[in-house]
Amino acid sequence: MNFIFQKISNVATDVRAHWRRPAPKNHIPYREMANYSIAGLGYNFIGLLTTYLGLAATNTFIGSVIGIRPVDIYYMNIAMSIVSSVFSLIRGTIVDNTKTRWGKFRPYILFFGLPVMVIDILFVFLPFDRYSYTEKIFYILLVSVGHGFLAPFFTDTYGDLKSVMSPNTEERTILITVQTMIMSFAPTLTNFFIPLLMSKIPGNYTNIYAYRWIIAPVAGVGFFFTLFAAFGTKERTVLPKQYKPKVRLIKGIVQIYKNKYFWVRNLHGWLGFLEGAFGALFGWIFIYYLQDMVMMGVVQTINGVAGGICILITPWVLRKIGNRRMLLMVNVLNVLFVSLMSLTFKLPALYFTFNWLNTFLQMFYMVGDPVMHCEVKDYQQYLSGERLDFVFGSALIIGTPIGIFSGMVIPRVYESMGLTTNYDVLYDPAVRNAMFRVLCYLSIIGSILNLLPLFFYDLTAIKHRNIIKVLKLRALFDDYISEDGVIPADVIKHNVEQINEANLLTSLEKPNLKEIRSNILRSVKAKGSNSTEKKQRWKAIIHAYSDLTKAKDLYDEIDTANIVLNELNKFSTKEFIVKAELATETVSLTFDDVLKLNDDLLIEAKNITRPNRKELINQAKKIHFNESNLKEILKEVEKKYKEDVMLRRFKINRARGLLKMRDLSIKYYPDGLVVPDPQVYKSAQEMPATNNKERKLKFNALKAAEKTINLYHRVAEVYIDAQRLLNLKRAYLSYSEIATRYDVACLEVAENERIRVEKELEAKLEKKAELDRIRAEKFAQLSPKRQESVLAKRAKRAEKERLKALEKQKRLDEQDKKDDPHKEETDLPLDNSIDDNANIIEPVTLPVDLESTESNIKEIEESNEEED
C-alpha cells in the first residue's frame, strides 16, 4: 500500500512540476493533455444526443417518439450513406488544404461545434407531434444532411488533433492513455445517471421531453467541454523526412482483392448483420417491459464493468492462445449465450446475466478484431510488398451493396412483427415477446453464419510471426539498397538469427500428431478402478493435451519456417528468374527506345498460350506410378500452372506498363524524362512559416514538389519497379556477405545497449535531481516547525530502511551458510564501495556488465519511491 501511495505521490509531483511546461524531451505539458482529455469527455456527452439523430430502427427517438417506420428509417439511412460519401470527399479536400496560424484541426473544433449543437438541439425541439408523416421525413432528412456535413468537421478533427500534438510516439501513447481514462468517465456517468433522470419523466425514452430536458442539456454541457481542445492545445506539425508517393487507389484495391484474409474477415463482418438483431432487446426490456429506468442505469453500469475487466485480461488471453483462437472462442461462446438469451428474455435477471457474459465476450472481440485487421494488413504487405493502410477503407466499397441489402432485413422483420409507426405495441407482451423470440432466433442464425468464415482464417500467431520475419528481412534488404550497403547492426543481428532459426526448424522432424492424439484417446479410455488411478488418469489426459498443444505449435513452427527461407531464396525460383530477366530488359531501354515501342508488344504478350490446368492434370495422371506419387505430381503440376499463369499475367502487365510509359512520356515529358530532385522537397520542408504569407508559400512549394514526384512515379512506374527488382536481387544475393557481419553486429548491438542503459540511467538521475530540487524548494518554503517534522519523518524512514537492509543482509548470509556451511559470515557495511579490509574494486569496462547498471536503475527507482 505504501508503495502505491509513493507512486501516486511521485506522479503528482511530476504532474505539478510539468503542468505548464513540458518535461525535458517532451512536447506536451500536462495541462494540455488534461485539456485534450476533458474535451474528449465533452465529445462523449455530445455523442449521447447525436446517437438519437442516427438513422437506425432501434433509435427510440426517431422510431418511438417521432413515429417513423423501420423500413423508412433504413431507406433514409441508405440515402445518407451515399450523401455522406460525397461529403467525406469534399471534407477531406477542405481539411487537407487548411492552413491557419492555429493549425489544421483546431479551427474546426472551435467554429463548427456551435452550429452542430444548434442543429442537434433544435432537432429535438421541433414540434413533431404537429407534423404529417411526410413532413417528419422531410425534417429528419434535412437535419441529417446538415448534421452529416458539419458534424465530422467537429468530431473527426478532434481525433486527428492528437497526431499533431507531438511528434514523439511514446508521448502520443501517454496522451491516448490519459485521454481514454478520462473519456471513459462519460459513459460511466451517463449510463447510470441518465436513466435515473429518465425515470422522473413519464414514458422515459418514449417521451419527447426526455430528450429536450435531459439529453439536450447534457450535450450542451459537453459542447463547452470541447472548447478545452480548441483553446487549450497546440498543433505541432509533423512532416515526414522523405516524401513517399501514394499508392494509386485502383492498383491498391486490386492488390487487396487478392488477399484471401481480406475476404475472410469481411465475410465475417457481412454475415454479422443478423447477429446484432438481439441488440435492441436490452433497451426495450427496460423501456417497455420492466419500465424501470433506475434498474436500467444500474445494469448498464454493471455492463460497463464487464468491459473494464475484459480489457485488463485480454492481453493475457492473446498471449496464451493467440488472436485466431480467441476470436473462434468468442464467436462460439457468442452462439451459446445468444441461445441462452433467447430462452430467458421473459426472466430479466437470467437474461441480463447472460447478456453481461456476452458483453464481456464482445470486449475480447473489440480488441481481437482490430488485431485481425492488422494481421490482414501485414499479410497484405507480405503479398504486395507495399503498406496499403489507407486503401483498405476504399477496398471495402465492394461490400456496400451487401451492406445495403443485408441492412434491410432487420427493419423488415420489425414491420412483419407489428412494429410500424406505433412503437407502443411493444408494451403489449403478445406483440413484444413474439418479436423478441424471432429476433433472438435470427441472432442465433447470424452468430452461426458469422462464425463460419473464421474457420477459414488460418493465419495463426506462428504464421503471422513468420510473415513479420519476412517483412523485417525485406526491410533489411531495403536498407542495403537505400543506404549503399550500410545496415543497422540490430537489423543484421535480428535477421541472421531468424534465418538461422528457420534453418534449424526445417531440419527438425515434424512431430507425429496422429500418435499424440491416439495417446489422448488411450488415456481417456483407460478407466481407473480406484481414486488414485482415476487421479492419475486425469493427470495423464491433461499431460497428453498439453503435449498435443506443444506438438501442434512445433508442427506449425516447422511448417511455416519455410516462409522465411522461401523469401530468402526467391530469386532462385523460376518466377523471379524470369522477372529479373524482364526487368533487366526494361532497365536497359533508353528514353528513345520507349518512345519507339508499338502496340505489338502487348499483342505478343497476350498471345502467350494460356496454360490449361485440366490438360496438365491429365498428362500427370498418365505418368504417375502410385497414389502418393500422383499426389506429389499433382502438387507440382498445380505449382507450375500457377507459376505459368502468373508469368503470363506479369508479361502482359509489363507490356501495358511500357506502353503507358510511352504515352505518358509523350504527354508530360516531351523533351525527355526528368527524375525529380529529392532536395527540392527537402528545401520546401525547411521553408519558414512564421506568418500567413510564408505559410502559403511553403504549402504551395510542398504541393508542387509532391506533384512532381507523383507524376514521375506515375509515368515511369514500370521502369522504377524493374529497377527496384534488380536492386533487390542484388541485395538478396548478397545475403551471405551480410551474414558475415553478424559477429561485429552483435558486438555493436551490445555496445549500443550499454550506451542506451547508461543514457537511461543518466536521464533517471537527471529526473531525480530535478525532483530533488523541486522538493528542496518546497521544503525551503515550509515553516520551521513543519521542516522539523519533515526531517524527523525522513530520519525515521532512513532508520527503517537501514534496519531493513540489515535484515536482508542477515537473511542472505543465512542462505549462504545453508548453501555453503564453511563460508564465514560477513558483516558488510551499507556503503559497499570501500572498507578497511576490502580490495578496491576496479570498474569493469568490457564485457559490459548490464546487470549492475540495471540494478543501479532499480535502486534509484526504489529511493524515488521511498522519498517523501
Next chain:
Amino acid sequence: MKKLTVASVLLIITVIITVNLTSCSVVISTEEGLQAFDEALKNSLNAELYYIKEKINDDGTDLDYPKKFAEIFVNVYGEYKEVGNDTDIYAPTKDENGKIKDFTIFIKETLGEGSDNAMQKRVHVGKSNSSKKGETLDYIFREIIKTSGKDMDYSLDPMSAYDYFESSEFQENYALSNFFTELLRIKHSDMFFLEKNGAIKNGVGVALKFKISDSYLTEYRQEFGKVSRFSGSKYISVEIINEKISQIIVFRDSKLSNTDVNIEAEPYSLSITYLGPIINMPKYDKSDWYNDSLA
C-alpha cells in the same frame, strides 16, 4: 479458396435479395381484407385493457374542420398474465369477484388550441399509496393545467377505477367503443380499397387502405349533425396487428409548410395497443401530489 469465397458471397447476396424482395408482404383480396377488418373490430371491442392515443391535427385547409390541434391519451391498465405456458397469449389477472387486479385508468386530453388558454386535462384513477406508510386507497385525481404553466386546478376524491370506468363521463368520452364509432358505422359497400396495396398481409399485420363513399359522409352528417372525420380524406389507412385494430390514420392532400410542395397530411390518427405503460399514481396524502406528474 477463391471459388469458395466467390460462391459464398454470391449465395449471401442471393439470399438477402430474395428475402428482401419476397419478404413476408403479400397482397390479399378485398374479401380477405374485409374479413380481417371485421374480425379485428370485434376482437378490439372485447379488449379489457388498452392504451389509446388519438391525435387531431387539422391545418384549416378543410372548410369543415378549422385549424385545431388536440390529443387524447387513454390508458386502461391492469395486471396481466400469460395464458398457459409459453403461448404469448395474455389476459388480465382477475380476483375472486371477476375484477381485474390493479385496475388503473389514466387520461390526458388537450383542451383549446394554440393560445394562452390552451389547457391540458389529466385524470388518474385507481389505487393510490400513502406517502406516510398508511393504507392504499382508491382515489381519483383530476388536474387542469395550462400549458403555459400558469394556473392550475386540481382535486382528488375517493373513487375506484371500476366506478370511474362505468361512469357516464368515461363511457361517453373515453371508452374504446367511442373511438370506433365511425368504423362501426361503415358498411363494406362504403369502403373502396386502393388499387395499389389496398390490402396487404405482412407477417402478423394486415394493412388496409381505402377510400370512403360520399353516401357514407352524407348519411353520417344527417344522422349525427356533424361532419365525419373521414370527410375530405384522400384515403384511410387501417392497420391490424394480431387480429386487433392497431392504427387508423386519415390522409388528406396538403402543402408542405409555406411551400407549394404537395404532401399527405394526417389530420386524424388513432393508435391503440392492448396494454399500455404502467400508470404511476400520485400519493393521496401528499399535499403537492399534483407536482408528481410531469409531461
